[in-house]
Amino acid sequence: MTDGETTSLSPQPRRRNPDVLRVRAGFEFEFELSYATPMLFVVEPRDRPGQRIVAQRRELSPDLPLAQTSSYMDAFGNVVWRVLAPPGRLRITHDLLADVPSRRDPVLSGLPGTPVERLPDELLQYLLPSRYVDSDLLTPEAWQRFGSVPAGWMQVQAICDHLHGTLRYGAGSTSATTASQAYQSGVAVCRDFAHLGVAYCRALNIPARYVCGYLPDVGVPQDGRPMDFHAWFEAWVDGAWRTFDARHNVPRAGRVLIATGRDASDTAFNTAFGNARLVHMRVWADEVDGDAVLPAQVPTPAQANHSTELAGTESREGEMHG
Template sequence: MSQQEATVAGARPMRIHAGFEIVYDCPVAVPMLLTLSVHPSRRDDLETRDWLRTAPLVPVRQYLDGYGNICSRIQAPAGRLTLSSDFIVRDDGRIDDYAPEAVQHPVEDLPDEVILFLLGSRYCETDRLSAAAWALFGSTPPGWARVQAITDYVHHHIAFSHADARPDKTAYDAWTEGRGVCRDYAHLAVALCRCMNIPARYCTGYLGDIGVPVAGIMDFSAWFEVYLGGAWRTFDARNNMPRMARVLIARGRDAVDVAIANTFGPAELVGFTVTSVEAPPPG
């Protein structure tokens, strides 16, 4: 039995209890753009709705952005604002697919819609990393093996450190500093894949410690997807192992496209909790 067949055979359907509570202090009324809803690809798995709740109550208007993510627009009033959600989502229990036969497509054969994910972006500076990428991975077999080599490299090159997280850190910064958090692992891996002509996109969502030892304080997680063998494949440089129970929120070029909150005025983040745990059977 192959690893992929074993993955499917060993899948254990489950229910995941997920949600968040995020608290801001706003000295004045401020518009906010939020990316906090479960991705449309998982909407049919929702057992209870993932309504975005606000306290105090304010109108919420939603739309789909250019990447197919659900975005919410609100006008936060002056004072304290609490954003929250609490829901149950069904999951098939499969771990990330393993497809070592997945080939790397020549650039000229790539579908038009994936070309965007070959280009440099705000946090993924392909121009600054191209020479290093080709020196490190130019001799690796193209396709799945090359992406895995990049994932292995990033996993070992960056030491996980909350203290070294900052909102302006780029892939190049993460590479030179060698410390960061999950978004830095994802940014560096995405940038290196693009340098090697492999389309790569940044993902954010819930990834609880289901099926693995408890790893620490829960947060939203970042991973990445690459286009190989005619499909998008999941990789995770932070964990560097197949995981179960990913609940996607959004995809984009990098963290710019999937920021959980853009505030168009002063707003201080004063509270932040995320939940993603296995829920008991219904009843």
């Protein structure tokens, strides 16, 4: 989902409650596997404050025995599916309805920052560099560029303003691109905008975490680009996680949060411990009527655009033994 030239707005669905909007979202993945392969999927949103999962359905083809599928909650509170995928073709579909606030992301410009010595213990990990967030390399520039901005919301927003105005949205990064590499290239996708926002925050001693989810086109023009998963970030400001999106840099409504982590390695939609090739992927996310129920069938390809960014997958084939 991108900014750009547009011609039309999404029609406004009927809302039962003006404070709540209902989103239908989901995906379809298809893999080719040379042999039986353990796989992990971080793709299932869960109930959170301000987010209620009304209904959801998962389908696997071929249908797998219960012994080959399970789920657990990871250290970041994300739902993780475990699948032992058989050789051949595997198709996984997930379709859901979620109720989220109809208001746009709040803007709270007066919120102050929190000194490191007053942060809760569990937040300290979000101050450190991680696999794709090389905040240590960006620390000198961060303080030079943003050190004079009042700590708190204004400092984080200054980061978003800078990234949005400096980086050009477009293909070019890969699943191995770090925050500093994306900044040097000058070209970024939503994943890179989020990593850089997190990196600059951490460099300034602001806890920040990576977020992935769905972001439907609610109240904004559609530009015809394929629907995809989206990435943004949250910064700990004045005692709570606050939403920031350097990619769009305007408040949006309709976010459905799937997962959070230190960076994209903690929220990869798929991790394959073997040779699994993603051959097809499509994603959908749209506001629907407030009394809508989950249909028996997923949207047709004409209703759900094909995704073109596959950076949410990781392969661990090189780490296999035997």
